Amino acid sequence: MTTHLELELEHIKSKLFEMADCAIESISKSVRALKDSDADLAGQVLREDAILDNLEIEVDNECIRVLVTRQPAAVHLRLVLAIIKINTDLERIGDLATNIANEAINLHGRQPLKPLIDIPRMAEIGIAMLRDVFTAITEQDAERARAVISRDREIDTLNMQIYRELFTYMAENAHNITQALGLIMVSKALERIGDHVTNIAERAIYYIEGIDIRHTEE
Amino acid sequence: MSDKIVAKNLTFYYGSTPAIKNISLSVRANAVLALIGPSGCGKSTFLRCINRMNDIIPGIRVEGDILIDGESIYDPRYNVTALRRRVGMVFQKSNPFPKSIFENIAYGLRINGVRDRYEIESIVERSLKSTALWDEVKDRLEESALGLSGGQQQRLCIARTIAVQPEVILMDEPASALDPISTQKIEELIQDLKKNYTIIIVTHNMQQAARVSDETAFFYIGDLIEMNPTEKIFTRPDVEMTENYITGKFG
Numbered sequence A: 001m002t003t004h005l006e007l008e009l010e011h012i013k014s015k016l017f018e019m020a021d022c023a024i025e026s027i028s029k030s031v032r033a034l035k036d037s038d039a040d041l042a043g044q045v046l047r048e049d050a051i052l053d054n055l056e057i058e059v060d061n062e063c064i065r066v067l068v069t070r071q072p073a074a075v076h077l078r079l080v081l082a083i084i085k086i087n088t089d090l091e092r093i094g095d096l097a098t099n100i101a102n103e104a105i106n107l108h109g110r111q112p113l114k115p116l117i118d119i120p121r122m123a124e125i126g127i128a129m130l131r132d133v134f135t136a137i138t139e140q141d142a143e144r145a146r147a148v149i150s151r152d153r154e155i156d157t158l159n160m161q162i163y164r165e166l167f168t169y170m171a172e173n174a175h176n177i178t179q180a181l182g183l184i185m186v187s188k189a190l191e192r193i194g195d196h197v198t199n200i201a202e203r204a205i206y207y208i209e210g211i212d213i214r215h216t217e218e
Numbered sequence B: 001m002s003d004k005i006v007a008k009n010l011t012f013y014y015g016s017t018p019a020i021k022n023i024s025l026s027v028r029a030n031a032v033l034a035l036i037g038p039s040g041c042g043k044s045t046f047l048r049c050i051n052r053m054n055d056i057i058p059g060i061r062v063e064g065d066i067l068i069d070g071e072s073i074y075d076p077r078y079n080v081t082a083l084r085r086r087v088g089m090v091f092q093k094s095n096p097f098p099k100s101i102f103e104n105i106a107y108g109l110r111i112n113g114v115r116d117r118y119e120i121e122s123i124v125e126r127s128l129k130s131t132a133l134w135d136e137v138k139d140r141l142e143e144s145a146l147g148l149s150g151g152q153q154q155r156l157c158i159a160r161t162i163a164v165q166p167e168v169i170l171m172d173e174p175a176s177a178l179d180p181i182s183t184q185k186i187e188e189l190i191q192d193l194k195k196n197y198t199i200i201i202v203t204h205n206m207q208q209a210a211r212v213s214d215e216t217a218f219f220y221i222g223d224l225i226e227m228n229p230t231e232k233i234f235t236r237p238d239v240e241m242t243e244n245y246i247t248g249k250f251g
Helices: A004-035 A039-070 A074-107 A118-139 A142-172 A174-209 B043-050 B080-086 B101-111 B117-130 B134-140 B150-163 B180-193 B206-212 B230-235 B240-246
Strands: B003-014 B017-028 B032-036 B060-068 B087-090 B168-172 B198-202 B215-220 B223-229
Touching (some): A004 A039, A004 A118, A039 A074, A074 A174, A074 B230, A074 B240, A118 A174, A142 A174, B003 B043, B003 B198, B017 B060, B032 B043, B032 B206, B043 B060, B043 B198, B080 B087, B087 B150, B101 B117, B101 B150, B117 B134, B117 B150, B134 B150, B180 B198, B180 B206, B206 B230, B215 B230, B215 B240, B223 B230, B223 B240
Parallel strands (some): B032 B198, B032 B215
Antiparallel strands (some): B003 B017, B215 B223
C-alpha cells in the first residue's frame, strides 16, 4: 500500500535526484572546461549553478511542508531529515564545481604546465561515488553507501599526490606559481566534493538503518 | 529510577477470549508511558487492569500479575479500594459529578475521611492550581461543574483525581474529545504532573504519544509488540510491525 505521504516523499526524492544529476553535470563540465581550456563551457557551469540553487530551496520548502502537514515518523522521518541535509551537500558540490570553472577561466589561454591526468581522475571517482550513493538510496542498500565512504581515501591520496607534484613545479620555476596554485585550488575543490559525497553517504545510512555514523571513524 | 509498575506475564480474558496475552513490561516512577495501537488491540484493557477496573465485568479472568512498588495488586488480600486511591483514572469523556466545582473535588476527600473544612479548601485550591484551572474558576467555585467547557471539565476531572494524592494516573484518551487548545493544555499538564506522578496514557493520536511520553508501548491484537523510549519508537522502531503502524501502512 502506497500512502499519500509516500507519494509526496517520492516526489521530493525525484527532485533530489534531479539535483544530483545537475551536480554530476557541473563537476564533469567544469573539469572538461579546465582540461580542454574551454572558457565557454566553464561559463555554462557558472550560469547553470542557479538551477541547483533554486532546486535547493524547492526541496527545503517541500520538506518543511511534509513535516508540517504529515508529521512523518520512523523511516519517513529519517528520509525527510536526510534529504534536508543531502540537499545542502549537493548545493555545496555545485558551488565547488563553479570554483573549478572559475579556475578554468583564469587559466584559459595559458600554456598548460603538464597534461592533466590526476585531476580528471579525481573528478571521475567523485562522480562515480555520487552515482553510487544515489543508487544506494534508491535500493536502500547501506553496504553500498559504506563502500562510497571508503572510496573517499582514493580522492584524498590523489589530492596529496597532486600537491606534491605542483610544489615541485613551483620550486623549479616561479613562473609556474600562478598555474600551479590554480590547479591546487581545483584539486582542493575536488577533495571537498569527495567529503560532501561522504556526508551524503552517512545521511543515506541514517535513512536506511537509522544509525548515525558521523565522526565514528578514526 | 525505580520501577513503579511491573506487569508480569499478564493475560486477561473476557470469557474464553484473551484480550491481552502474556504482557510483561515495567514503568519507571515519574515517567509517562503511552500505549498505542489500533482499536481492539488491548491497550485500554491493559490500562484498566492496573487499577482493577475490569473486576466489575462478569466473566473475566486474569493470569499473571501486576506489581505496584513490588506489591502484587492481584493478591486476594490486596485492598482494592486502597488500590483505586493510589491509582487514579481519567476517562475519554469528562465525567464531572452534577455538583459544584468545589464539591467535585471535595467529594473524594470527604469519602476518604478528610473532615477539616480548611484542609479541604486548601486541597481544592492546590488541585485546581496544579491543573491550571484555578484562575479560570476561582470566582465561581459554587457553580455547577456542568457549566464548564469540555476542556475545563476534563481538567477538573484530573484535579479531582489528583486531590486524593494518587501515585499513578491512568488516562484513557483524555484529550480525544477536546479542541486543540484544550488538548494542548492537557498535554502540558501531563508534563507538569509527571514530576509527582507516574502516568500511563492510552491515545490514538500518535503525535500526542510522541509529545507527552517518555516511553511508548505498541499493542496489536492483545500482544505487546514493542516498548521502547518514545524517541526511538518514532525514529527507529525495532520491530517492523511498529514501523508499519506508525507510518500508516497498516491494513
